[in-house]
Amino acid sequence: MWKLLKIELFKIFKRPRTYIAFGAIAAVVFLIQIALKYDGKSYVDLLLNNLSGSFEFSDEFKGKLLNGYMICFVILNTLLIQMPLLVALIAGDSIAGEANMGTLRLSLTKPISRTEYMLVKFGASVIYTFALLVWMAILALFGSMIIFGTNDLVVLRSEGIEQMKHFDVLWRYFAAFGYAAVALTTVSALAFLLSVFAENSIGPIIATMSIVIVFTILSEMNIPIYDQTIKPYLFTSHMVAWKGFFYVQADAEGTTINGSIENLPAVLRSLGILIIYIGVFFSTAVWVFRKKDILT
Amino acid sequence: MINDFGLIVRTTRKGFTLSLAAILLFPSMLKAQTADELIQQVKAKLDKVNDYQANGKMKTNVVFIKAPIANVKVYYKKPNRLRINNESGISFIPKGSVNINLNNIFINTEGFDIIDVGKEDKTNFRIIKLLPKDENAEVVLSTLYIDEKLSLIRKAKTTTKENGTYELEMTYGKYAAYGLADKINFSFNTKDYKLPKGITFDYDDGSKKEENPDKLKNKKGKVEITYSDYIINKGVPDSVFK
Numbered sequence: 123m124w125k126l127l128k129i130e131l132f133k134i135f136k137r138p139r140t141y142i143a144f145g146a147i148a149a150v151v152f153l154i155q156i157a158l159k160y161d162g163k164s165y166v167d168l169l170l171n172n173l174s175g176s177f178e179f180s181d182e183f184k185g186k187l188l189n190g191y192m193i194c195f196v197i198l199n200t201l202l203i204q205m206p207l208l209v210a211l212i213a214g215d216s217i218a219g220e221a222n223m224g225t226l227r228l229s230l231t232k233p234i235s236r237t238e239y240m241l242v243k244f245g246a247s248v249i250y251t252f253a254l255l256v257w258m259a260i261l262a263l264f265g266s267m268i269i270f271g272t273n274d275l276v277v278l279r280s281e282g283i284e285q286m287k288h289f290d291v292l293w294r295y296f297a298a299f300g301y302a303a304v305a306l307t308t309v310s311a312l313a314f315l316l317s318v319f320a321e322n323s324i325g326p327i328i329a330t331m332s333i334v335i336v337f338t339i340l341s342e343m344n345i346p347i348y349d350q351t352i353k354p355y356l357f358t359s360h361m362v363a364w365k366g367f368f369y370v371q372a373d374a375e376g377t378t379i380n381g382s383i384e385n386l387p388a389v390l391r392s393l394g395i396l397i398i399y400i401g402v403f404f405s406t407a408v409w410v411f412r413k414k415d416i417l418t
Numbered sequence: 419m420i421n422d423f424g425l426i427v428r429t430t431r432k433g434f435t436l437s438l439a440a441i442l443l444f445p446s447m448l449k450a451q452t453a454d455e456l457i458q459q460v461k462a463k464l465d466k467v468n469d470y471q472a473n474g475k476m477k478t479n480v481v482f483i484k485a486p487i488a489n490v491k492v493y494y495k496k497p498n499r500l501r502i503n504n505e506s507g508i509s510f511i512p513k514g515s516v517n518i519n520l521n522n523i524f525i526n527t528e529g530f531d532i533i534d535v536g537k538e539d540k541t542n543f544r545i546i547k548l549l550p551k552d553e554n555a556e557v558v559l560s561t562l563y564i565d566e567k568l569s570l571i572r573k574a575k576t577t578t579k580e581n582g583t584y585e586l587e588m589t590y591g592k593y594a595a596y597g598l599a600d601k602i603n604f605s606f607n608t609k610d611y612k613l614p615k616g617i618t619f620d621y622d623d624g625s626k627k628e629e630n631p632d633k634l635k636n637k638k639g640k641v642e643i644t645y646s647d648y649i650i651n652k653g654v655p656d657s658v659f660k
Contacts, residue, residue, distance in 0.1 A: 169617075175609040176480075176639065178511050186508050199619055274486070274507040280618045281611070285485040287507060344615065354624060365621040372484040377477060380486065388623035 123238055130246035134212060140250070143208035144257055147201065151261040154197050155269055162188040169278055190267035191275040191291045195368065197262040202302055202364070206309040206334045207327075208254060213247040213313035214326035217411070222322040227416050240408045247310045252303055259299050277368045284370050290380045298364040301393060305361040308396045309334060311403035312357075318407045318414065334358060357399045363392035453534035453546050459569040460562075461524045463597040469495040469654040470598065472645045476502070478510055480639035482611045485510060490643065493658045498522050501659050502643075512606045512641055517584045520571055520597060523548065523560050530560075538563060543572050556580065570597060582607030593648050601644045608639040 134140055158165060166184045173179075220226040230239060275291045277284040286294070309330065316326035337358035340348055353359050366389035371382035383389065472492045478485045488509045493501045500519045502511050516522055529552055535545040543563040550557055556578050563573035574586040584606050591600035 169613070172609075172611050172613060173510075176513060176606070178513050178515065183508065183511075203619070276508060278613055278618060280613050280615045280620050282482040283484065283510075283611075285483070285508065285510075287486050342615070342619065353622075359622070362619060362621045363623070365619075366623060369621070369623075370484055375477065376479045376481070376484055378484045378486040385623045385625060388625065392623075 123234070123242060126232075126234065126239075126242045127245055127249075130242055131249060134246055134250055140212065143211060143254055146208060147205075147254065147258050148261060150201055150204070151197055151258070151265065154200065155193060155266060158188060158193055158196070159269060186273045187276055188270060189273035189275075189288075190263070190270040191272055191288070191295075193266035193270050194263045194295065195275065195277060197258075197266070198298070198302070198364070201258065201262070202305075202361070203338065205254070205258075205306055207331050209247075209251050209306045209310045210313040210327045210330040210334075212250045213244075213310040214317050214330055215323035216243045216247055216314055217317040217407075218320040218323040218326050219317075221320070221416075230416060236412045237408050240404075240411055244311070244314050244404055244407075247314060248307050251306045251310050255299055255303050255306065259295070263295055263299075275368070277365075279369070284368060285378055286368070286370055287378070287380060294367040297367045301364040301367070301389070304393060304396050304400070305364065308357050308361065308399045308403070311400045311407070315403045315407040315410075318410050357396060360392035360395050363389050366392070453532050453544070456544060456564055456566060456569065457524075457532060457546060457548075457562075460564060460571060460597065463569055463595070464521050464524065466651075467494070467496075467521070467596050467598065468651050469493075470648050470650045471652075471654055472598075472648040474643045474645040476504070476509060477642040477644075478639075479642070480510070480608055481637045482608075483510060483639075492518075492643065492645070493654050494519050494521075495654045495656070495659065496521065499659045503658075512604070512608075512639060514576075514578070514581050514584050514606055515604065515641070517574075517576055518586060518602050518604050518643070520574065520586075520588075523562070523571075523574065523576070529555070535561075541572070568594060570594060593645075593650070596648075596650055598648055598650070599645070601642070604641045604643070605638050606641075608637050 163181070163184050166179075166187055170177075170179055170184075217226065220229060230236065232239075234242075272288050272291075274288050275286045275294075277286075312333065313326055313330040316329050317323070320326045337356045341353060341356050341359040341362075366385060367383060369384035371379045371384050373379060470492075471494075474490050474492060476488045476490045478488075486507075488504045488507055490509060491503045491505060493499075493503065498516060498519065498521065500516045500522075502509065502515055529550055530548040531551060533547040533549060535547055537543065538545055541563070544566050546562045546564060548560040548562065550559075557576055558579055559575075559577045561575040562571050564570065565572050568590070570588070570590055571586075572588055576584045576586075578584070584604065586605075587603040588599035589601040590598075593600065
């Protein structure tokens with residue numbers, strides 16, 4: 123099985139289109155970094171406009187605010203919404219691509235069960251997803267830390283501001299990237315499931331993106347009828363829970379408690395929901411695939 | 419004899435009138451002088467300081483901000499230059515923080531009418547109001563709560579035209595001789611804060627938030643600075659304030 127996994131990974135990383143995703147991430151990250159390096163103060167002014175009546179913001183303050191940790195947060199905020207497309211490119215192609223090329227039946231002549239075959243295929247998609255996130259972490263986090271330096275992290279929420287000491291930030295990023303890996307694996311599992319039904323890869327990729335877009339819109343809209351009924355069950359509502367690692371607890375006087383997370387049970391619940399989604403998508407894909415009449 | 423008697427009566431009546439006038443007028447004259455003197459005494463104490471730099475810990479308490487305790491350096495230079503600098507991190511410095519420097523109140527004592535309001539019941543601090551003579555001045559009214567024995571301002575309220583009311587409460591210790599506090603509580607008005615969710619993409623953890631529309635509006639923010647040490651009159655470079 124390990125050999126098969128290596129073959130699958132070889133196939134994925136041999137294809138030039140695999141690197142489109144890596145290139146796209148690098149382009150977006152560099153563009154954001156360049157923009158914020160040369161015109162970051164305008165961006166900070168926009169964000170702090172609401173507070174300028176109550177606080178003094180010197181150029182030095184703005185420079186400190188715009189540190190590597192904040193840049194990485196801005197990048198994650200922008201990019202993690204777009205990344206499902208990049209993940210779906212590979213996962214949606216997993217089975218449907220083989221069917222399209224007419225190699226699926228041939229692959230299944232090997233002495234392994236269909237379940238093992240699915241495990242290997244899905245495993246390769248997950249490794250690709252992780253590789254994409256590691257690439258993003260290197261560019262967005264470590265790249266920004268080198269270019270902009272480090273300082274306290276200030277996270278602007280819709281109704282409040284969270285500030286963390288510089289030494290209390292890095293572990294949150296590791297946790298957030300770990301969470302993002304699970305979140306993107308959910309998308310990968312969905313694309314993988316849809317891939318089982320299709321004979322070419324475009325269908326599952328577009329279908330996955332359509333589902334993610336519709337669900338994301340529903341998750342971000344604040345309409346009470348959806349808030350209580352649909353929203354808690356959409357996986358897209360839980361995909362943004364990586365931000366929960368950057369929401370901190372404070373004492374009665376508003377002083378940040380170092381190393382704390384505002385609502386860890388909620389983040390873990392969201393993580394659990396995503397894992398359930400992955401399990402359901404993957405087991406459904408295996409179940410369908412085992413029953414499927416492979417003709418190509 | 420009649421003349422002598424008349425003279426005695428007239429003299430006694432004159433003395434009585436003078437005594438009565440003195441009894442009625444003297445306390446108010448004494449009070450007015452004392453308020454003025456007290457202000458001069460406090461000012462003289464503060465005038466001993468030409469510049470200082472101090473290390474301190476700053477705690478920010480604003481309803482919509484969660485911030486850690488910051489190690490700050492406070493720089494002051496006459497007449498009214500003040501800078502709070504967080505050298506190892508980020509601190510939200512409220513507008514009007516220059517008012518934590520008490521000298522700021524006395525920059526132009528000629529420009530104020532001094533009103534003695536009496537004493538505060540609980541603390542026995544002397545309450546003195548400073549009303550600027552200039553109608554266009556940014557400061558509308560300053561109210562000082564002064565410890566008469568030590569000639570120290572314990573509390574100050576400054577009402578401004580543009581930025582609401584600032585309140586200062588001071589606790590003194592080692593540097594009381596210079597009128598410099600060991601601990602300052604600075605309260606200020608905060609304006610409402612809200613960013614569109616389309617920008618922040620907040621994570622909704624499903625917990626019910628406190629439904630209070632006024633929570634984020636026009637509340638008082640507080641900053642507490644606890645000083646650990648001062649370096650007084652040793653010079654502070656101008657570059658610090660740029």
